Amino acid sequence: MKNIFNTQFFNLQFKNPKLVTRNSQHALKTVPDPLIYIFLFAFGAITGSFLNVCIYRIPLKKSIIFPPSSCPKCEKRIPFYDNIPIISYILLHGRCRYCNARIPLNYLIIEVVTALVAVSLFIVFGLTLEALVYYILLSALIVITLIDLEHKIIPDVISLPGIAVGFAVSFFLPVPGVKNSLIGMVAGGGVLFVVAYGYHMITGREGMGGGDIKLLAMIGAFLGWRGILVTLFVGSFVGAIIGGVFMILKGRDTKYAIPFGPFLSLGATIYLFIGEDIIEFYTLHLWLR
Numbered sequence: 001m002k003n004i005f006n007t008q009f010f011n012l013q014f015k016n017p018k019l020v021t022r023n024s025q026h027a028l029k030t031v032p033d034p035l036i037y038i039f040l041f042a043f044g045a046i047t048g049s050f051l052n053v054c055i056y057r058i059p060l061k062k063s064i065i066f067p068p069s070s071c072p073k074c075e076k077r078i079p080f081y082d083n084i085p086i087i088s089y090i091l092l093h094g095r096c097r098y099c100n101a102r103i104p105l106n107y108l109i110i111e112v113v114t115a116l117v118a119v120s121l122f123i124v125f126g127l128t129l130e131a132l133v134y135y136i137l138l139s140a141l142i143v144i145t146l147i148d149l150e151h152k153i154i155p156d157v158i159s160l161p162g163i164a165v166g167f168a169v170s171f172f173l174p175v176p177g178v179k180n181s182l183i184g185m186v187a188g189g190g191v192l193f194v195v196a197y198g199y200h201m202i203t204g205r206e207g208m209g210g211g212d213i214k215l216l217a218m219i220g221a222f223l224g225w226r227g228i229l230v231t232l233f234v235g236s237f238v239g240a241i242i243g244g245v246f247m248i249l250k251g252r253d254t255k256y257a258i259p260f261g262p263f264l265s266l267g268a269t270i271y272l273f274i275g276e277d278i279i280e281f282y283t284l285h286l287w288l289r
């Protein structure tokens, strides 16, 4: 298991010097035990279970701590042995033990995705402060994505503290660093504000929501201005493709039905893992021209 670190795959990951500090590479090479993967997967699944609570309760303006989870249909309290991430869903065949109501598949998917996020961040960044910070960012983006898809809103209770946290942790991380974080925050919020304002001036209609503006400011605070660049580029590109497909399938009026938050979140995630490679690829090709 240990020599997995020497494979081509992992070497490729380390080609990202802007995000991977010497410290995190060192941390990865000295990891003693493959058990760490199991531990991190479980830790991620537990986080995912909590994210599910946030996704369900934040739009309803309910507390995310009290009361403990209960079935939305029969309202019976879910006992701890039925609340084990991933495992309980499989054992109960995705149904409530008491009333047999379906538990949405989303719950399982989010637990698995969050677990994979925890493991992936460890593989790329090691057991480092960066990995922890990016874990917080990606967890917030998972919650934002699901809420935006379902309710077409991006809650301020996530994005505003997110901006503050992203800026605060930049004092402790070499990348993006305080100045870059500040630029990313202002540029991220600013660029979408200008787009939204311009769209409103020209068409007289509401285009982009304020939620998207605050979301991109948050992403900028965490990832700096280069992160904003790739996030907008990838987000708009994928958003345009998916939006186009939806318009063809369902008619033109679906334009406002497609939220932008999930695409910005996707763009930020892609920057986190391979963004500097994308920038390198493009600058290289521009130079060659």
Ligand SMILES: [Zn+2]
Residues within 6 Å of the ligand: 071, 072, 073, 074, 075, 076, 096, 097, 098, 099, 100, 101
């Ligand atoms: Zn039930």
